Amino acid sequence: MADSHTPENTHGKALKINKDTSRYGAFAEIGAGQEVARHFFQAGKASQTIAKTISAYDMVVSDDIYGREANGRYVCEPRLYKMLGHEYDLLVERLSEGRGKTSRFFSFANTVATASSGSNKQSHGWMGVRFQTEPEGPSNDIILHIRMLDRYRLQQQEALGVLGVNLLDCAFYHIGNPEEFIPRLVDNLKEGQVVIDVIKFKGPALTHFNERLMNLELVRRGLAEAILFSPENEILNIADAVYGKSLLIQRGHFRPVTVTHVDVLQKGLVQMKSDILKSEGKDLEILPMMELTMHNLQTGGEVDEKDFLERVETLTSLGHHVLISNFFLFYGLKRFLRRYNSHFMALVVGASHLEKLFTEEHYKNLEGGLLEGLGKLLEQKTKLYVYPHKTNVLCLTAKSFFPSPNLRHVYKHFIENNQIVEISGCDETDDYLHSKDVMKMIEKGDPEWESKVPEKVRDLIKTKKLFGYTD
Known part of the structure; x- marks a missing residue:
């Protein structure tokens, strides 16, 4: 998280805001105490900044003020928006005739659940600010979803307080340069204290x-393990998006997505419907996700932002959710998703990927090596689906793959226990189309590429001149 700017301490930031007589607002904090407002009270001159603080711990009281959520939850995004809207609207209604000509109003809110070490509960929450950049001007929103990783509640609350002050400081003084925003957002926080896995910007002052890209930056900096885009290109909270669903995940470069990628996913879906009934005893909604790792997005250690946006746009145009993750190995991704989802899950790969999966070198950081890694990946409710890798020379399948002699019994175990499953035969598939082969056609101006990608993707590439395409 090291950056060129020198972090200003939390007390100094709070005092700076208190001394800024044009800033005036309300604080509403549910679940973890008045951790953010406390910094402003302690810094001094809080009367110049704080019109009101509220902590509605009692659920009945909270529901009476902000309304009850349809799902009965309190730590959720809709609750945060209700808190921000209610407090901001009251502030404007009560004070606009008096100090509205000179004050830039704001409302700050968070709804947070903390948990002690050893608890099964997640320490997470939503935090946000609604603010004016000019007196009597329109409002703007910045919203975060966070997880606190410290072991004890007091430490989690302290981190929450620091992050809240940083968010207000960034919103008030650092929205001019998006590149500075995230580094300043985590000032005075230690590495590994918080995860920020959603950040949203809305309003006329935040259109730049x-x-x-801001959410991608969270993953690049290690502040989030993964981020999820909806087919409408919205940033989703992963925990909410995967809750109660079976997950089908296809990893790839998708530069661009090919007709093979689509066929892999479709055959995975057919297989999965049968497996869900056997595993769960009932039907469940399936959430297919196309996954890109940061490793697959980087060239020479750097992320090409234009290329990233083009890959996401082509995938979402097909109606797919897109997951960007920091997990090089599948078992890490699976364990991450298991934090939020206990239902049947499958990862679908081309048969050529089996060699990488059974490369012992990839698991050298684990005490149990490859056995531990595959044991963490494959269990009763997780399977690996294998799609044939067919060329004009051969067709590689799960049955024709042979790992090194010392691992053949391990591979046989997963095959016989139906944890590594073939989802198609060679006769039912065409030659496997790699993204890199299609890219070569695009670069050479070979029109054959147009038949190698889905129609929607073809039209998008041609219309928007994606991936270096020229007429």
Whole structure:
């Protein structure tokens, strides 16, 4: 998280805001105490900044003020928006005739659940600010979803307080340069204290923030393990998006997505419907996700932002959810998703990927090596689906793959226990189309590429001149 700017301490930031007589607002904090407002009270001159603080711990009281959520939850995004809207609207209604000509109003809110070490509960929450950049001007929103990783509640609350002050400081003084925003957002926080896995920007003063790139930056900096885009290109909270669903995940470069990628996913879906009934005893909604790792997005250690946006746009145009993750190995991704989802899950790969999966070198950081890694990946409710890798010379399948002699019994175990499953035969598939082969056609101006990608993707590439395409 090291950056060129020198972080200002939390007390100094709070005092700076208190001394800024044009800033005036309300604080509403549910679940973890008045951790953010506390910094402003302690810094001094809080009467110049704080019109009101509220902590509605009692659920009945909270529901009476902000309304009850349809799902009965309190730590959720809709609750945060209700808190921000209610407090901001009251502030404007009560004070606009008096100090509205000179004050830039704001409302700050968070709804947070903390948990002690050893608890099964997640320490997470939503935090946001609604603010004016000019007196009597329109409002703007910045929203975060966070997880606190410290072991004890007091430490989690302290981190929450620091992050809240940083968010207000960034919103008030650092929205001019998006590149500075995230480094300043984590000032005075230790590495590994918080995860920020959603950040959203809305309002006329924030149109220069590219939400997709800002969320990608969270993953690049290690502040989030993964981010999820909806087919409408919205940033989703992963925990909410995967809750109660079976997950089908296809990893790839998708530069661009090919007709083979689509066929892999479709055959995976057919297989999965049968497996869900056997595993769960009932039908469940399936959430297919196309996954890109940061490793697959980088060239020479750097992320090409234009290329990233083009890959996401082509995938979402097909109606797919897109997951960007920091997990090089599948078992890490699976364990991450298991934090939020206990239902049947499958990862679908081309048969050529089996060699990488059974390369012992990839698991050298684990005490149990490859056995531990595959044991963490494959269990009763997780399977690996294998799609044939067919060329004009051969067709590689799960049955024709042979790992090194010392691992053949391990591979046989997963095959016989139906944890590594073939989802198609060679006769039912065409030659496997790699993204890199299609890219070569595009670069050479070979029109054959147009038949190698889905129609929607073809039209998008041609219309928007994606991936270096020229007429």
